Amino acid sequence: MGRPRTPVLFGRAPETGMLRDALAETAGGTGRLVLVGGEPGAGKTRLLDEFERTSGARCVRGHWVDGGADALPYGAWIELLSSLVRELGDAFAGDARAELRRLLNDLDGEAHDARRDGRALMFQAVVDLLERGGSGGPLVCMLEDLHWVDPASRELLLTVTRRLHRVPVLLVVTYRNEQQLADLRHLVSELQRSGATRIELARLSGEDAAAMIELLTSGSLDAVAAGRIAERSEGNPLFIEELVHASDATLPISLRDLLLARCNRLGADARKLVDTAAVIGAHASRAWLVAASSVEGERARSAAREAVDGGVLVPDDDGRGYAFRHALLREAALAELVPDERVALHRAIAVALDRRPELRVEVDRVPDL
Numbered sequence: 075m076g077r078p079r080t081p082v083l084f085g086r087a088p089e090t091g092m093l094r095d096a097l098a099e100t101a102g103g104t105g106r107l108v109l110v111g112g113e114p115g116a117g118k119t120r121l122l123d124e125f126e127r128t129s130g131a132r133c134v135r136g137h138w139v140d141g142g143a144d145a146l147p148y149g150a151w152i153e154l155l156s157s158l159v160r161e162l163g164d165a166f167a168g169d170a171r172a173e174l175r176r177l178l179n180d181l182d183g184e185a186h187d188a189r190r191d192g193r194a195l196m197f198q199a200v201v202d203l204l205e206r207g208g209s210g211g212p213l214v215c216m217l218e219d220l221h222w223v224d225p226a227s228r229e230l231l232l233t234v235t236r237r238l239h240r241v242p243v244l245l246v247v248t249y250r251n252e253q254q255l256a257d258l259r260h261l262v263s264e265l266q267r268s269g270a271t272r273i274e275l276a277r278l279s280g281e282d283a284a285a286m287i288e289l290l291t292s293g294s295l296d297a298v299a300a301g302r303i304a305e306r307s308e309g310n311p312l313f314i315e316e317l318v319h320a321s322d323a324t325l326p327i328s329l330r331d332l333l334l335a336r337c338n339r340l341g342a343d344a345r346k347l348v349d350t351a352a353v354i355g356a357h358a359s360r361a362w363l364v365a366a367s368s369v370e371g372e373r374a375r376s377a378a379r380e381a382v383d384g385g386v387l388v389p390d391d392d393g394r395g396y397a398f399r400h401a402l403l404r405e406a407a408l409a410e411l412v413p414d415e416r417v418a419l420h421r422a423i424a425v426a427l428d429r430r431p432e433l434r435v436e437v438d439r440v441p442d443l
Contacts, residue, residue, distance in 0.1 A: 080315060082289060083124045085282035086117065089273050093125050096271060097212055097244045105208070105238030109220075109265060111251030112275030113385070113399075114332070115312025118248040121275065122216050131212035131244070134158050138222040147226040150217050155200065158207050158215075197233045201241060204234065208242035220249035221258055228261060235268045252385035252399060277309030286311065290318045308400055325405050333406035336386050343369045343377035348386055351396060352407040353419040359395035365426035366419075 083090075089110070096106040112118045126133040136154030139145070146152075207213050223231070231247070238245065247265075249258065251274060266272055278286065283304045287295065295303075302323075307313035316329040337348055350367040351358040364374045378396065381387040386403055387396040398404040411419070 080286060080290060080311070082286075083117070083120060084286045084311065085278045086121055086124070086275070089121060089275065090125060090128075092271065092273055093121075093244075093246065094129065097129060097131060097214065100208065100212065100242045100244050103240075103242045105204075105241040105243045105245060107235050107238060107245045107247065107265060107268070107270040109262060109270050109272045110246060110248045110275065111262075111272065112248075113252045113277075113310065114250060115310045116275040116277070117311045118275060119218060120311070122218070122246065122248070125246075126214070126216075129212070129214065131214045132161070132207075132210075133214045133216060134161070134207075135216040135218065138217070138219045138224070138227065140222050141224070145222065145224040147224055148230065149224060149227065150219075151200070151227055151230055154215055154217065155203060158203060162203070162206060162210075197230055200230060201234060201237050204241045204243050213243045214246060215243055216246045216248075218248045220247050220261070221255070223261070232264065232268075235265055235270065238269070250385070255383055278311060278314075279309065280304065283307065283309050283314060286314055287318060290315065306402060308402075310400065313400075313402060325402065325409055329402065330406045330409055333400075333403050334410060336384055336403070337407055337410070340380055340384055340386065341377070343373050344380040344384070344386075347374070347377045347396075348381055348407055349411060349415070350419055350423070351387065351398070352404045352411075353416065354423060356401065356404065357390055357395055357397045361430070362423075362426060363396065365430050366423040368422070 093108060096108050099106055110118050110121065122135075134154050134157040136150035136152070138150040141149070204213075204215065217231070234241070234245065249262065262272070284300065287300045287303055291300070303314060303317045307317055313329065316326045320326040320329075337345060340348065346367050346369050347363060351363055354362065354366065360378075364370055367374075369377050378387070381396075382389070385399055388399050389395075390397055398407075408416075
């Protein structure tokens with residue numbers, strides 16, 4: 075996003091300590107897997123950067139990307155293993171290297187699936203490479219953005235995890251914990267059953283958020299302005315940085331685009347629910363939201379599930395409605411609406427109240443509406 079990064083990592087001492095402890099355990103010859111979950115902007119990559127800088131271990135990385143159905147098979151693994159192969163050079167040779175070369179050069183995932191015996195040899199070559207890499211001293215393998223994992227990479231990850239008892243490396247895998255897709259939940263659960271340690275990056279405390287704002291602004295903001303940033307960010311480190319570096323109180327374009335990316339992935343019904351909820355307010359009862367959006371029945375249930383799975387809405391604590399996962403998501407959704415769309419939504423919301431008087435008991439400020 076082109077913003078200066080905070081020179082200090084705030085509020086992550088316990089998580090850094092857990093990574094250090096896991097790395098120390100690999101010295102005995104047994105590998106460890108640590109899962110790091112957090113919402114976008116929570117600082118997953120920043121945590122890994124800081125750990126790489128201070129751990130004293132050799133670190134290699136791979137990243138999955140949002141390729142959808144066209145995702146490159148083994149994408150993150152190829153990036154990580156290529157770095158490790160270059161590091162080891164001639165120290166890793168023979169049949170295992172030949173099998174690994176097939177992974178690095180032949181990306182025909184369907185062909186691999188058809189040759190299960192050959193794939194087993196290839197997976198074993200990956201395990202052998204990691205074992206060889208870990209034998210040369212502390213090694214950390216970082217795989218980022220598991221929520222975009224492709225099927226081939228998923229199977230390789232499960233294979234490596236089951237054989238970590240003989241591979242002296244620390245494997246760290248990050249993912250967005252707001253992604254509620256069943257496949258991701260199942261994979262995380264399966265990895266935990268295989269012995270993975272799970273770290274969840276919570277939002278920063280009020281104290282840590284205030285300290286971060288103080289550092290970024292060199293104390294130039296008064297308490298009211300600093301408090302407003304802390305409140306709008308809700309403790310998300312990325313949001314704090316973006317809001318601090320914004321020139322005014324409007325939502326920075328870079329941050330708005332990042333937030334809207336979630337909304338833009340939604341189907342038409344789910345997006346209608348989200349836009350209607352944004353106009354209604356911070357919270358919207360399900361009955362009012364359905365009546366105002368005209369998305370009803372099974373369509374409403376599917377749309378709500380899609381908005382929740384997509385990390386945009388969350389169920390209210392009382393289970394009777396929905397709120398935005400982050401207040402800035404509502405700001406971004408509102409900013410995207412043109413005046414005509416806003417007017418139409420306000421009219422639909424008012425008509426729903428007029429036709430359904432029972433909904434008014436859930437409205438705090440009917441006259442304002």
